[in-house]
Amino acid sequence: MPTIPLVDLQAQYRSIKTEIDAAIQGVLDRGQFILGPEVEALEQEVAVACGTRYAVAVASGTDALELSLRACGITTGDEVITTAYSFFATAEAIVAVGATPVFVDIDPLTYNLDLRRLESHITPKTRALLPVHLYGHPCAMDQVMAIAKQHHLRVVEDCAQAIGARYRAQAVGAFGDAGALSFFPSKNLGGYGDGGMVVTSDPAIADQIRLLRTHGSQGKYWHVALGTNSRLDELQAAILRVKLRHLDRWNATRRHHATRYTEQLAKLSLPELVVPTVVPHAEHVYHQYTVRVTQRDQLKESLTQAGISAQVYYPSILPAQPALAPCVSRSRSYPEAEQACHQVLSLPMFPELSGETIDQIVRQIARALHPSRLPA
Numbered sequence: 001m002p003t004i005p006l007v008d009l010q011a012q013y014r015s016i017k018t019e020i021d022a023a024i025q026g027v028l029d030r031g032q033f034i035l036g037p038e039v040e041a042l043e044q045e046v047a048v049a050c051g052t053r054y055a056v057a058v059a060s061g062t063d064a065l066e067l068s069l070r071a072c073g074i075t076t077g078d079e080v081i082t083t084a085y086s087f088f089a090t091a092e093a094i095v096a097v098g099a100t101p102v103f104v105d106i107d108p109l110t111y112n113l114d115l116r117r118l119e120s121h122i123t124p125k126t127r128a129l130l131p132v133h134l135y136g137h138p139c140a141m142d143q144v145m146a147i148a149k150q151h152h153l154r155v156v157e158d159c160a161q162a163i164g165a166r167y168r169a170q171a172v173g174a175f176g177d178a179g180a181l182s183f184f185p186s187k188n189l190g191g192y193g194d195g196g197m198v199v200t201s202d203p204a205i206a207d208q209i210r211l212l213r214t215h216g217s218q219g220k221y222w223h224v225a226l227g228t229n230s231r232l233d234e235l236q237a238a239i240l241r242v243k244l245r246h247l248d249r250w251n252a253t254r255r256h257h258a259t260r261y262t263e264q265l266a267k268l269s270l271p272e273l274v275v276p277t278v279v280p281h282a283e284h285v286y287h288q289y290t291v292r293v294t295q296r297d298q299l300k301e302s303l304t305q306a307g308i309s310a311q312v313y314y315p316s317i318l319p320a321q322p323a324l325a326p327c328v329s330r331s332r333s334y335p336e337a338e339q340a341c342h343q344v345l346s347l348p349m350f351p352e353l354s355g356e357t358i359d360q361i362v363r364q365i366a367r368a369l370h371p372s373r374l375p376a
């Protein structure tokens with residue numbers, strides 16, 4: 001393990017060990033393991049946190065996306081507009097429901113789908129928009145919703161990296177028809193296994209996802225739809241309920257760390273290094289603190305040598321993924337997303353990180369890029 005990891009899940013566990021252990025013990029004592037009181041309570045608590053009427057727990061963020069699209073009626077022959085720059089699951093979910101992903105290049109400042117380019121991608125087959133709040137920076141959802149309304153499109157928000165992020169004081173996931181959350185362990189609200197949730201204020205969508213997650217069954221052994229097995233287990237829900245109580249504080253601490261990184265990096269005046277931008281009205285939750293630097297690979301290598309973990313999210317754009325080749329239009333290009341692939345680097349970011357460690361990382365960045373500008 002590097003001296004300074006990208007994420008330190010053990011440090012987080014140690015900080016809440018008593019609460020977590022008690023929650024796990026409670027589930028073991030009750031003996032109900034799949035969907036149950038912990039899942040129901042978590043659903044209510046996440047709905048409150050996101051400002052939606054409903055939340056429905058599923059087995060992963062990927063399932064949350066796919067089932068949201070299905071519940072919105074997206075199917076074969078439909079087109080869904082999304083970003084060219086995200087984790088693969090964003091596009092995979094669209095293809096899984098039989099639809100075609102239509103990719104839009106990104107805004108180079110926020111790394112989110114470029115809303116200025118979005119409308120030119122709408123065709124008579126477009127049925128939905130799937131914006132991703134990448135790295136925890138919320139998309140400008142008022143603009144997304146205005147475009148959706150004008151063109152009668154459904155909106156599914158990919159909130160996998162952004163639980164707790166807000167745009168104009170409203171939580172992500174509460175703008176569109178549905179929002180998909182991931183509880184993958186390293187996420188801002190991560191379980192100790194896979195998990196996900198759909199947040200929505202539409203009762204029909206909530207009902208449909210409840211149906212689909214349990215094999216389309218209405219009552220025992222009576223199946224009215226072809227669904228799947230996508231249920232959250234009680235252990236994960238109990239763990240996530242404990243962690244949810246700390247989420248606002250953890251997200252605030254991430255913001256605090258981001259400010260320290262940005263201030264310390266600014267002191268170095270490195271023209272080739274760009275710190276994250278936060279647009280007006282956006283409340284970033286820094287799932288990643290991602291800088292952009294021309295000598296990215298050299299910097300990454302130097303940090304690795306110094307025992308500091310840093311990662312590239314993502315080294316390839318979605319339209320270049322071999323599995324998506326059959327659905328990608330060759331006439332389109334994504335220059336901003338391509339450039340991001342070559343330049344982005346995510347630095348260690350987790351609530352338990354200390355200010356001194358951030359200063360140490362910044363010193364190593366200075367040493368790697370400009371040895372002469374090392375801060376005193």
Ligand SMILES: Cc1ncc(COP(=O)(O)O)c(C=O)c1O
Binds near residue numbers: 060161196
């Ligand atoms: C943007 C994005 N969308 C979707 C997912 C899929 O979530 P999960 O891993 O819980 O299936 C992830 C998780 O890595 C993600 O980062």
